[in-house]
Amino acid sequence: MVDSAEIDLTRLEQDAKLDSTKNLLEVFKICKTFGTLRANHDVSFTLKAGEVHALLGENGAGKSTLMKILYGIQKADSGSITFMGKVVNIDSPAIARNLGLGMVFQDLRLIPALTVWENVALHTKLGGKILRKNNICELIDQASQRYGLAVDPNAKVGDLSIGEWQRVELIKVLLAGAKVLILDEPTSVLAPQEVDALFDIIRRLKNDGVGIVIITHKLREVRAIADRVSVLRGGKQILCDLPAQDITNDDLVKAMVGEFVNPITNSDRGSGSSSQSTLVALDLTLRAHGEGTGLKGVDFDVKSGEILGIAGIAGNGQRELADLLTGARMADRGDIELKGQRLTVAGPKHYRMAGMLGVVADPIREFVVPGLTVAEHAALWLATSSKKLRFDIGSATKWLHQVADRIGLPLAPSSKRLDQLSGGNIQRVILTLAFADPSQGLVVSYPTRGLDVRTAEMTHGLLIDARKQGTAVVLISEDIDELLSLSDRIAVISHGRISGLLEAKNTDRLEIGRLMTQEAS
Amino acid sequence: MSIFSPLAPKQDPPLDDLVNHEVEKKFSWSNLYRSSNMTFLLILTYIGSFFLFGLVALARGANPFGVFGAMLQSSVLNVGSIEQVILRAVPISLAALAVAVPARAGLVNVGGEGQLIMGAVAATGIGVAIGASVPGPIAWVAMAVAGAIAGAIWAGISGVLRTKMGANEAVTTLLMNFVANDVMLYLIYQPWRDKFSSGQPQSQPLAQSAQLPALFGSQLNLGVVIALVLAVVTWYLIRKSHWGFALRVVGGNQEAARRAGLPINKLLISSMLVGGSLAGLGGMLNLAGLEYQLVPGITASFGYVAFLASWLGRHDPIKVVVASLVFSAIALSGNGIQLGFGLDGSIVDVLLALIVMAPLFLSKTRKAAAK
Numbered sequence: 001m002v003d004s005a006e007i008d009l010t011r012l013e014q015d016a017k018l019d020s021t022k023n024l025l026e027v028f029k030i031c032k033t034f035g036t037l038r039a040n041h042d043v044s045f046t047l048k049a050g051e052v053h054a055l056l057g058e059n060g061a062g063k064s065t066l067m068k069i070l071y072g073i074q075k076a077d078s079g080s081i082t083f084m085g086k087v088v089n090i091d092s093p094a095i096a097r098n099l100g101l102g103m104v105f106q107d108l109r110l111i112p113a114l115t116v117w118e119n120v121a122l123h124t125k126l127g128g129k130i131l132r133k134n135n136i137c138e139l140i141d142q143a144s145q146r147y148g149l150a151v152d153p154n155a156k157v158g159d160l161s162i163g164e165w166q167r168v169e170l171i172k173v174l175l176a177g178a179k180v181l182i183l184d185e186p187t188s189v190l191a192p193q194e195v196d197a198l199f200d201i202i203r204r205l206k207n208d209g210v211g212i213v214i215i216t217h218k219l220r221e222v223r224a225i226a227d228r229v230s231v232l233r234g235g236k237q238i239l240c241d242l243p244a245q246d247i248t249n250d251d252l253v254k255a256m257v258g259e260f261v262n263p264i265t266n267s268d269r270g271s272g273s274s275s276q277s278t279l280v281a282l283d284l285t286l287r288a289h290g291e292g293t294g295l296k297g298v299d300f301d302v303k304s305g306e307i308l309g310i311a312g313i314a315g316n317g318q319r320e321l322a323d324l325l326t327g328a329r330m331a332d333r334g335d336i337e338l339k340g341q342r343l344t345v346a347g348p349k350h351y352r353m354a355g356m357l358g359v360v361a362d363p364i365r366e367f368v369v370p371g372l373t374v375a376e377h378a379a380l381w382l383a384t385s386s387k388k389l390r391f392d393i394g395s396a397t398k399w400l401h402q403v404a405d406r407i408g409l410p411l412a413p414s415s416k417r418l419d420q421l422s423g424g425n426i427q428r429v430i431l432t433l434a435f436a437d438p439s440q441g442l443v444v445s446y447p448t449r450g451l452d453v454r455t456a457e458m459t460h461g462l463l464i465d466a467r468k469q470g471t472a473v474v475l476i477s478e479d480i481d482e483l484l485s486l487s488d489r490i491a492v493i494s495h496g497r498i499s500g501l502l503e504a505k506n507t508d509r510l511e512i513g514r515l516m517t518q519e520a521s
Numbered sequence: 522m523s524i525f526s527p528l529a530p531k532q533d534p535p536l537d538d539l540v541n542h543e544v545e546k547k548f549s550w551s552n553l554y555r556s557s558n559m560t561f562l563l564i565l566t567y568i569g570s571f572f573l574f575g576l577v578a579l580a581r582g583a584n585p586f587g588v589f590g591a592m593l594q595s596s597v598l599n600v601g602s603i604e605q606v607i608l609r610a611v612p613i614s615l616a617a618l619a620v621a622v623p624a625r626a627g628l629v630n631v632g633g634e635g636q637l638i639m640g641a642v643a644a645t646g647i648g649v650a651i652g653a654s655v656p657g658p659i660a661w662v663a664m665a666v667a668g669a670i671a672g673a674i675w676a677g678i679s680g681v682l683r684t685k686m687g688a689n690e691a692v693t694t695l696l697m698n699f700v701a702n703d704v705m706l707y708l709i710y711q712p713w714r715d716k717f718s719s720g721q722p723q724s725q726p727l728a729q730s731a732q733l734p735a736l737f738g739s740q741l742n743l744g745v746v747i748a749l750v751l752a753v754v755t756w757y758l759i760r761k762s763h764w765g766f767a768l769r770v771v772g773g774n775q776e777a778a779r780r781a782g783l784p785i786n787k788l789l790i791s792s793m794l795v796g797g798s799l800a801g802l803g804g805m806l807n808l809a810g811l812e813y814q815l816v817p818g819i820t821a822s823f824g825y826v827a828f829l830a831s832w833l834g835r836h837d838p839i840k841v842v843v844a845s846l847v848f849s850a851i852a853l854s855g856n857g858i859q860l861g862f863g864l865d866g867s868i869v870d871v872l873l874a875l876i877v878m879a880p881l882f883l884s885k886t887r888k889a890a891a892k
C-alpha cells in the first residue's frame with residue numbers, strides 16, 4: 001500500500017488512496033464479434049489499485065481486441081466496464097485518457113523529430129495554450145525521479161534507445177493522469193537488463209497505487225511481476241483473476257494453448273557433428289544506411305549441422321548481417337564463403353543457387369508482393385532458385401501441396417492473396433518455402449514472429465531437423481530463451497560488432513544480456 | 522474449398538487471419554452502399570458525370586439536351602461517324618497500351634504523345650523515302666518497323682534514365698513529349714517541308730501505294746485489325762507470359778523482386794521499350810491510315826487521352842481498348858458541338874475528365890464508408 005507520509009501530494013496519490021481491496025477497474029462479460037469470428041466472448045477481469053494483472057494468451061486469443069475496447073478504439077457488442085465504481089462508456093481514446101486509462105502500445109507512438117518534453121507536451125496538453133517548457137521539464141524530472149524513469153527532457157526522441165522510448169511513453173501516460181496503465185507486450189523490444197529496469201519501475205508504480213495490466217505471453221514475466229493472472233484462448237476466458245502463486249507454469253501453458261506443448265530444444269547442442277566450416281563470414285563491413293548501425297568487421301563460421309544463434313537488441317546490425325548473408329546487399333568489405341566457394345560479389349540469385357536460403361526479417365517489405373496469391377509466391381520462389389526464369393503456377397501449386405504435407409505447418413489456401421493474410425499466415429508460407437528442401441546454409445530472422453505457440457514449436461522442430469540434415473543455420477532472434485534452447489553457439493552482436501561468442505550450454509541470459517548492451521569501444 | 526483441402530489447416534484454422542475482416546452487421550446507409558453491386562455504382566457515377574457535364578453546358582447558355590444530341594450525332598449515330606471513332610481509337614488504344622505495359626512494372630509512362638509523334642516521324646521518313654518506289658506492303662512493314670523502333674527508343678531513354686540515374690519516369694516521359702513535338706515541327710518547317718503546300722508547314726504526303734487502303738468499302742483500314750491483334754498479344758504478354766509475371770512482381774514490390782534476384786533494371790527498361798514500340802506503331806498507323814503526312818498537332822493530344830484511357834481501363838489491355846473507343850467517341854463528339862452551339866469543342870474535355878474521375882471518386886468514398 002501507499003506510504004502517503006513519504007511523498008508530496010499529487011494527483012496520482014489522491015487516487016492511490018483508494019482502498020486496495022476495492023476494484024479500480026471491472027471488466028464484465030465483454031463480447032465482440034468480427035463477422036463470424038468471436039474475438040471476445042464473455043471476457044471479464046478486475047483490477048485493484050496497486051496491482052499488476054497479467055493478461056495472458058497466444059496471438060489471436062483476443063487480448064489486443066480487449067485492450068482496444070478498454071482504450072476506446074473499438075466498441076464492445078455487449079458487456080460493461082466499471083471504472084472507480086462507475087459504469088463508463090468509453091467511445092474514444094480521448095475519453096479513456098480523461099478517465100485515467102493510459103495505454104503503452106507495443107509499437108511506441110512518439111514523434112522522433114521532437115524532443116522528449118515536446119512529445120510529452122503534445123500528449124498531455126500540460127500548460128494550456130502556451131507551451132511552458134520549464135514547467136513541463138520540471139514535471140518530467142519529478143516523475144522520472146519518483147519512478148526511476150531516467151530520461152533527459154531535452155533529448156531528441158529519435159536519438160534515444162528503445163528502452164528510453166518506452167520510458168518516455170510511460171512518463172507521457174503518467175503525466176496525463178493515468179490511474180490504470182495498460183502495457184501491451186512491453187518487454188518484446190528490451191534487453192534483459194532493460195526488462196529488469198522496467199519491472200523496477202512497474203513495482204514503484206504499483207506501490208504508488210497505479211493499477212497495471214500487462215499483456216504478455218511470456219511466463220517468466222508473469223512470475224516476476226504479476227499479482228493475478230487471467231488467460232484468454234480463442235476469444236474465450238479460460239482463467240479469471242487467479243492469484244499468480246496459485247497456478248503452475250505447466251497449467252498456465254495448458255490454459256493458453258489448450259494442451260501441453262513439449263518445448264523443443266536442441267538436445268545435443270554443442271556436439272558439433274563436423275569440424276568443417278560450411279559458412280564463413282570474414283571481416284564483413286557495411287556502412288550504416290539510415291537506421292541501423294551497419295557492420296564493423298564481423299567474423300564467424302558456422303559448421304555443417306550447427307545452429308549459430310545471433311543475439312542482440314534490434315537495430316544493432318542483425319538486419320545488415322542477414323542481408324549480406326542472403327546477397328540482398330553487398331558488403332563494403334569482407335567475404336562470405338559457402339563450402340569454400342566465395343559468394344561475396346554475386347546477387348541474391350547466386351546465393352540461392354549455391355544453396356544459401358533465407359527467411360526474411362520483414363516479410364511485408366521484403367517478401368510479399370501485393371496482388372499475388374500464395375501459389376504465385378511459391379512459383380516466384382521456385383523460378384528464382386533455378387537458372388531459367390520460368391513461372392509455372394500450376395506445378396508450383398502441386399509442389400507447395402506436397403511440401404506443406406511434409407513440413408506440416410498449416411497453410412492458407414494457395415489461391416488466397418498473400419497480402420491479405422495475417423502476419424502468422426504469411427510467416428508460415430515463408431517458413432514452408434525455406435524449409436522445403438535441404439540447403440547448405442540457412443539464415444533465419446525472427447522465425448517465430450507472429451506464430452502461435454504450437455506452430456512456433458513446430459518451427460523450432462524444423463530448425464533442429466535442418467541442423468540434423470547438415471545445414472549450417474544462422475538463427476537471428478531477439479528471444480534469448482529461443483536462442484539458448486536451439487543454438488549450439490551464440491554470437492552476440494552489439495553496435496555492428498560481435499561482442500562475444502558463447503557456447504550455448506555454458507552461458508545464461510545475464511551473460512548474453514551484458515554483451516548485448518556492451519558499448520562500442 | 523475442396524480443391525484446397527490438402528493445404529487446409531489440419532488442426533484449428535489459424536485464428537488470426539480472420540480478425541482482419543471486420544464486418545459490422547448493423548444496418549446503415551454506408552453499409553448498404555458498401556455492399557451494393559460495384560457495376561451498378563459505377564454506372565451511377567458515369568450518369569453523374571454526364572449530368573455534371575450537362576450543368577456545365579447549361580451554365581454556358583446551351584441547351585444540354587441539344588448538346589448531347591449533337592454529340593451523339595457526330596460520334597455514334599451514323600455509320601460514317603462510327604468508322605471515324607474506330608479509326609481514331611487506333612492510335613489512342615496503342616498509346617494506351619504503351620501506358621499499360623510499364624504500369625504493370627509500376628512505371629508511369631506519360632509519354633504516349635511523344636512516342637506517337639516519333640513513330641509518325643520515323644514512318645514519314647521511311648515512307649517518303651521509299652514509299653513511291655517499292656510495293657505497298659513492303660513500305661508498310663518498313664514504316665511499321667521504323668515507327669516501332671522510334672517509339673521504343675523514345676520511351677527507352679526514360680527507362681534508362683530511371684534505372685541508371687533514378688530520374689522519375691513520369692517527369693522525363695512528359696518532358697520528352699515536348700522534345701518530340703519540337704523535333705517534328707523542326708522537320709516540317711525546315712528539311713521535310715512540302716514545297717507544294719502553299720505555305721503550310723507540313724511534310725510531303727505519302728505516295729498512294731504507301732497509304733493503308735480502306736477495307737470493304739468502308740473508311741476502316743488494316744490498322745484497326747493490327748490494333749486489336751496487338752491488344753490481345755499485349756494481354757497475353759502481361760497476363761500469361763513469364764516476362765509479364767516478372768513485371769508484376771517488380772511492380773508489386775520492388776524490394777521483394779530484388780531479393781528474389783529478378784533482373785529489375787532489365788525488366789523496367791524492357792517494359793518501356795515494349796510500351797514505346799506499341800505507341801510508335803500507333804503513330805505510324807495514324808499517319809499511314811489517316812493523316813498521310815506530318816502536320817502540326819497531328820496527334821491531336823491523343824497521347825494524353827490514351828493515358829487517361831489506360832487508367833480508366835485499369836491497365837487491362839482489353840478494357841483499355843474499350844476505354845479508348847469511348848474516349849475517341851467523346852473526342853469526336855466535340856466536332857458536333859463546335860458546329861451547332863457556339864460552344865468551344867474543347868468543352869468535351871470536361872466530360873472526359875469527369876469520366877476518368879468518376880471511378881476514383883467511387884473507390885475513395887467506398888473506402889471512407891468502410892471505415
